[in-house]
Amino acid sequence: MSTSTQSYITFLILFFLQFIKGSYSTTFNIVNKCSYTVWPGILTGAGTPPLSTTGFTLAPGESNTIAIPAAWSGRIWGRTLCSQDTATGKFSCITGDCDSSTEECAGGGAAPPATLAEFTLNGAGGLDFYDVSFVDGYNLPIKVEPQGGTGAGNCTATGCVVDLNAGCPTELRVVNSGNGEESVACKSACEAFGDPQYCCSGAYATPETCKPSSYSQFFKSACPLAYSYAYDDGTSTFTCASADYIVTFCPEPSAR
Template sequence: MDPHLLLFLLLSTSSLSGIEPAATFKLTNLCRQTIWPGLLSGANTAQLPTTGFALRPGKSRTIPIPAGWSGRIWGRTLCATGADGKFTCLTADCGSGKVECGGSGAKPPATLVEFTLNGADGLDFYDVSLVDGYNLPMLAFPQKVTRGGCGATGCLIDLNGACPKELKVVARGKGRVGGVACMSACEAFGDPRFCCAGEYSTPETCSPSVYSLFFKYACPRSYSYAYDDKTSTYTCANTDYTIVFCPRPYTSQEVLGRRKDGASLPLVNKTSMYWPSRHPNGAFSSVR
């Protein structure tokens, strides 16, 4: 098992089905096109009232979250129902054949936001992970600053255009070819060095690669490889959370900059420039 995922699951507590919601997650779509969020509960964790739905541009949906919940949330893109009646997505598909994922996770590459609520010392642990690759910009932050680091985290920019050729997932549409996702080096090459597997399965033997550093450079607070914990896991307590798909980089930094979250790394690398993209997700491109 991916050591990062194992650590994430170990933080989760036992199932608390039937307990009143302890928090809410507000999911907001600022992309120019509809996305389909997917939600997956971790082992021994209460299930959510939904595991997938459509979210139109500019719309939000608030999900009640059980106490002690752990799991993942991501955005599926370029989705449609085929002639066979099956619902599929070009990126981050969960393979259920339906809008609801029903307990299935995202097929890489996918940007993931991961949570464990009420973990060690009563803190919520959360991160935005690019360990399984990238398909959408995402931002996660607590709605109020309480006990813990309470930092905003995520990847605010569109990496699909700048993705290295050997990692890029491309799609044809309306007479053009465009990048729609960016694979991790582990998925692209299957090399244990990039997967932190086999003889490279410890923090001492698995180091950042040139490919994981591509993600880390652009999105300093996001997980870039399995042992990126020190700069990528955030904590807070007794609060609700907002998750934004395709956040506006400048606007997000300005708003969040008024809050003192104590994070040592910036949300984005300031040497990047942002231009409106023409990518299918309608987010932003990064140009250096």
């Protein structure tokens, strides 16, 4: 091999490595500590690069690390009680289903109720903004932990380590009729009743007019760092810079 050819190959390798480094600034390590299988779903926000996967399987104790493009925004959630129909091949989940009919969500979002981990990376001031939200209801505990963050921001872990399904108010419960009416998810009051005062819509579409309800307080009292309703920003949005993130389902092991 000639010296010029070797130099060209070296250049290509260095260019490729630099491209990878510049394109992927963060990793998400998604971990399942539940005693049951979880099928993570991922939805990328409009105008940001898609990830290498939009859905996969995590058995108890398994994890999956994903490279995240710079300036990515989107959400991650867990689907539970999933199965594939033997006759049609359709894949579906009792909670968090993204209606794609496959394990990959392929642009589909989580059907409420579902606990959401939400991210905007490299946002205002170069900060990552992240939260765990019950605005679309709750189906399993999630914790988000920044790793190695630097610069401005508080880099605080957030989320909910409590299983709220058993204590969910009766009128908000989603039950699995195939397993003795077990409560498997908890709707938001907006999803359950469609009332503007719970949905922060119509005359209630401002922080001044939309206030916490007894239902949002149920979530907030159990998990004070998570979003309990649409205008719960003050205690529920966190920032960090140049961090990687661990997203854990059932951070304190739970049974179903």
